[in-house]
Amino acid sequence: xxxxxxxxxxxxRTGTPSIDSxxxxxxxxxxxxxxxxxxxxxxxxxxxxxxxxxxVQKLLDQGVMQIVAVTDPLTVGFRRQAMVGINVEGDLxxxxxxxxxxxxxxxxxxxxxxxxxxxEIVCEDDDHLLxxxxxxxxxxxxxxxxxxxxYLKLRKQTYTWGTR
Numbered sequence: 273x274x275x276x277x278x279x280x281x282x283x284x285r286t287g288t289p290s291i292d293s294x295x296x297x298x299x300x301x302x303x304x305x306x307x308x309x310x311x312x313x314x315x316x317x318x319x320x321x322x323x324x325x326x327x328v329q330k331l332l333d334q335g336v337m338q339i340v341a342v343t344d345p346l347t348v349g350f351r352r353q354a355m356v357g358i359n360v361e362g363d364l365x366x367x368x369x370x371x372x373x374x375x376x377x378x379x380x381x382x383x384x385x386x387x388x389x390x391x392e393i394v395c396e397d398d399d400h401l402l403x404x405x406x407x408x409x410x411x412x413x414x415x416x417x418x419x420x421x422x423y424l425k426l427r428k429q430t431y432t433w434g435t436r
Contacts, residue, residue, distance in 0.1 A: 353423040357387035
């Protein structure tokens with residue numbers, strides 16, 4: 273088994289952390305099973321348990337990955353999910369920043385196409401969803417319009433696409 277130090281803080285020209293093939297293999301192992309022991313990952317990728325632990329911590333610290341429990345919101349009391357397309361006048365950053373502070377907003381993406389931003393929100397019920405859209409999102413300075421796509425049933429939600 274080779275004991276390799278974690279990669280140095282290298283970044284590509286966009287400022288994104290550069291990740292070597294060993295770290296990519298570690299990520300794939302954790303995507304298959306986020307509770308997989310570091311010793312088992314080390315065996316699969318050719319590193320010691322300590323080296324895997326260091327690399328995982330570095331990937332977490334850099335924001336490259338998170339290790340979380342993924343749930344079906346319906347099973348834990350959140351009865352309404354929606355994707356919301358948002359059109360913005362002017363700079364997108366202040367609106368995106370405001371959305372990221374809202375606990376109900378799961379993710380925020382800037383897009384090219386029909387919408388400037390697309391967000392996913394998870395709410396307790398329809399009243400909560402209405403309050404989010406009508407009182408909190410549409411009232412943000414710069415928000416011109418919204419279009420909501422309410423989820424009727426979650427059929428697939430995985431995070432195992434690998435690192436290709």
